[in-house]
Amino acid sequence: MQDATSETPKSSKTADPTADPRPFLVVTALLDSGARPAAVTRSHGDAMERAFVAAGAEGTAGLDLVELPIGPAPFGALRKALALDEDVVGLYDVFPLAAHLDESVRKVAGQFLAAEAVWALEEQGQLGGVPLNVRLDLPKGWDRDPKKVHEKLVEAGALDLSEDAIETFKRIKGAWDQNAS
Numbered sequence: 285m286q287d288a289t290s291e292t293p294k295s296s297k298t299a300d301p302t303a304d305p306r307p308f309l310v311v312t313a314l315l316d317s318g319a320r321p322a323a324v325t326r327s328h329g330d331a332m333e334r335a336f337v338a339a340g341a342e343g344t345a346g347l348d349l350v351e352l353p354i355g356p357a358p359f360g361a362l363r364k365a366l367a368l369d370e371d372v373v374g375l376y377d378v379f380p381l382a383a384h385l386d387e388s389v390r391k392v393a394g395q396f397l398a399a400e401a402v403w404a405l406e407e408q409g410q411l412g413g414v415p416l417n418v419r420l421d422l423p424k425g426w427d428r429d430p431k432k433v434h435e436k437l438v439e440a441g442a443l444d445l446s447e448d449a450i451e452t453f454k455r456i457k458g459a460w461d462q463n464a465s
Contacts, residue, residue, distance in 0.1 A: 306345040307380035307449040309456065310390060311335045312398035313349060318356035319373035331376040338378065338459035342452050345383035350394030354402065354418060361414040365405060377401070378460045380453035382444045388423045393442040395420045396433055403430070 311331050315324065328349055335347055354362075363372055379397050381390055399418045406416050422428065426436055437443075445453070 304345050304383035305446040305449055306343045306383055307445055307453045307456075308345040308383045308385065308390065309335060309339060309347045309453075310379050310381055310394040310397070311347070311349045312377050312379060312394045313351045314359070314362070314375040314398050314402060315351050315353045316356055316359035316373045317353035318359075323371070323373045327372075327374040327376075331374065334376075334460060334463050335378055337463060338456050340456075340459065342456055344452070344456075348387075348390060348394070350391050350398070352395045352398040352402075352418065352420075354416065358402075358411060358414050358416045361411040362402065362405065364412070365410040378457060380443075380445055380449060380456075382441050385440060385442060388421075389437070389440050389442065392420055392422055392426070392433065393437050393440075396430075396437060399430075 313328065313331065319327075332347075332349055339347065362368075362375070363370065366375075368375075377398070379394065381393050385393065399420065402411075402416060402418065405411055420428070420433060422433065426433065
């Protein structure tokens with residue numbers, strides 16, 4: 285979703301990163317791939333409402349929700365590690381990205397940011413040895429190695445944000461965290 289006043293260039297390689305200094309917000313969703321669609325829809329709706337409220341009147345270039353589905357067993361291990369109720373089907377956070385990214389790169393960036401949190405928990409042994417298979421939706425020709433994906437995102441300028449965009453996001457993130465349920 286984008287607000288009606290902004291356009292996302294078709295190619296991040298030809299876009300001028302200074303064209304829109306506002307942050308583009310992505311709500312990342314670590315998602316239980318075995319969850320019922322109705323539960324996912326309700327959970328996504330709650331997260332998006334939380335993001336809209338957190339953004340308030342702040343100037344943003346748009347807002348998207350990016351899913352990163354993980355299997356029921358690793359998601360169950362994640363629930364257990366974080367002491368979450370069994371009915372939790374998604375874990376959400378909000379991140380800023382550069383406004384010039386095209387939709388496919390923005391999706392990968394959101395998935396990568398969500399994956400980093402799970403990879404960190406896995407490295408710390410918090411998932412109890414349950415195998416984690418994270419599959420990012422990469423554009424054609426991208427290497428699946430996480431380091432290579434990171435390099436591509438840096439090359440695309442995914443986190444090239446102005447100081448104003450960073451300050452805007454800090455206010456939004458503060459409101460997001462304050463409204464955590």
